[in-house]
Amino acid sequence: MxxxxxxxxxxxxxxRRTLARLDGPVLVACSGGADSLALAAATAFETDRAGLVTVDHGLHPGSAAVARRVLEQGRALGLHPVRAERVAVGRTGGPEAAARTARYAALERAARQEGAVxxxxxxxxxxxAETVLLGLARGSGTRSLAGMPAVRGLFHRPLLGVPRAVVRAACDGLEPWEDPANADPALTRSRVRHDLLPALEAGLGPGVAAALARTARAAxxxxDALDDLAAASTPFRDGGAGVEDLAGARPAFRRRWLRAxxxxxxxxxxALAAGHVDALEALVLDWRGQGPVHLPGGATGARACGRLVLTPHR
Known part of the structure; x- marks a missing residue:
C-alpha cells in the first residue's frame, strides 16, 4: 500500500515531532490560508486531541464569512473544539504589528479557556527567511536576525524547517483562502515575499531562503547566550541604573540592559525599535542635558542624579 x-x-x-514534545491538547491557529490549513490537516491526522482557532481581525468586509468557512473546514477535518476570535486591531507599531499583537493575545486567551498546552x-x-531580511533591514541587531523561535511559551512552529512550496503542496485537496493582504504592496512583508526574496534567489541562485533560515538558527x-549573560549581570534595580555602570559596560550588554x-x-x-534603544543609550554616552526619551506605550527614560531611570506610563 x-x-x-x-x-x-x-x-x-x-x-509529529512537535506533538511528541507535548503532553495535552493543542490548538491549531488557522487563517484558512494554505499553510495553516495544511498544518490543521496534518495535526488532525496525527492526534485526536487538537482543536482549531481562527482570528477575525475585521480588516476586510468578508472577514466574518472567512472565519465561518475556516470553522467548517476544521470540523470537517475532525478538529474539536473549533472557535473564532474577533479582535479589535489597534495602531501601536503600525498595521502589521498591531494586527499581530491582537492576534497573539486572542490565541493565548483561547488556549487558556480551552485548556490547551x-x-x-x-x-x-x-x-x-523573510523575517531575517526584515530584521536586517531594520538594523535591529542579533536578536532581530534570529528570526522566529520554534517555541516561545505556548506557541510552537512545527513547520519552521519546511519550505512553503512543500507545505502548500500538502494542501492539495483542501480549499484554502488567500488573504489579499499577502499580495498588498503597501505591506513590507508582502514586498519582501514577492519582490525581494525572489530577486535574491534569481541573483544568487536557489537556496537563499534555506541559508537565511540557517543564519537565524546561528544568530x-x-x-540566547548573550541575553542570559546580560540578564544575570544587569545593573538595573527598580527601573534605574547608574550611568557609570552603563557607560563602562560592553555595548552588547548595555544595549540588552536598556532594551530589557x-x-x-x-x-x-x-513597537520597541533599535532607534529607541539608541536614544536611551545617548542619555548615557552622549549626555548634553537633553530631556527625557519618550518610548512606545507611554514609558519615558530620563537621566537624573547620575542615574538612568525608566518610568512606566501613568
Missing amino acids: SGPPPAVAAVRVAV AVLLAHTLDDQ RDDA AALAAGCPAG
Missing part, C-alpha cells in the same frame, strides 16, 4: 504524497508526509512528520502556528522556512544561539528595562517599563516588544 502506497503512503501519502511526499509533501503531506513531510508536514505530518514535522507535526500549546498553539501551533504555520510559519514556514520561507517565513523565517538565535548567540543571542524598556520592556519592563511597559514598552510593547513589537
Whole structure:
C-alpha cells in the first residue's frame, strides 16, 4: 500500500515531532490560508486531541464569512473544539504589528479557556527567511536576525524547517483562502515575499531562503547566550541604573540592559525599535542635558542624579 504524497508526509512528520514534545491538547491557529490549513490537516491526522482557532481581525468586509468557512473546514477535518476570535486591531507599531499583537493575545486567551498546552502556528522556512531580511533591514541587531523561535511559551512552529512550496503542496485537496493582504504592496512583508526574496534567489541562485533560515538558527544561539549573560549581570534595580555602570559596560550588554528595562517599563516588544534603544543609550554616552526619551506605550527614560531611570506610563 502506497503512503501519502511526499509533501503531506513531510508536514505530518514535522507535526509529529512537535506533538511528541507535548503532553495535552493543542490548538491549531488557522487563517484558512494554505499553510495553516495544511498544518490543521496534518495535526488532525496525527492526534485526536487538537482543536482549531481562527482570528477575525475585521480588516476586510468578508472577514466574518472567512472565519465561518475556516470553522467548517476544521470540523470537517475532525478538529474539536473549533472557535473564532474577533479582535479589535489597534495602531501601536503600525498595521502589521498591531494586527499581530491582537492576534497573539486572542490565541493565548483561547488556549487558556480551552485548556490547551500549546498553539501551533504555520510559519514556514520561507517565513523565517523573510523575517531575517526584515530584521536586517531594520538594523535591529542579533536578536532581530534570529528570526522566529520554534517555541516561545505556548506557541510552537512545527513547520519552521519546511519550505512553503512543500507545505502548500500538502494542501492539495483542501480549499484554502488567500488573504489579499499577502499580495498588498503597501505591506513590507508582502514586498519582501514577492519582490525581494525572489530577486535574491534569481541573483544568487536557489537556496537563499534555506541559508537565511540557517543564519537565524546561528544568530538565535548567540543571542540566547548573550541575553542570559546580560540578564544575570544587569545593573538595573527598580527601573534605574547608574550611568557609570552603563557607560563602562560592553555595548552588547548595555544595549540588552536598556532594551530589557524598556520592556519592563511597559514598552510593547513589537513597537520597541533599535532607534529607541539608541536614544536611551545617548542619555548615557552622549549626555548634553537633553530631556527625557519618550518610548512606545507611554514609558519615558530620563537621566537624573547620575542615574538612568525608566518610568512606566501613568
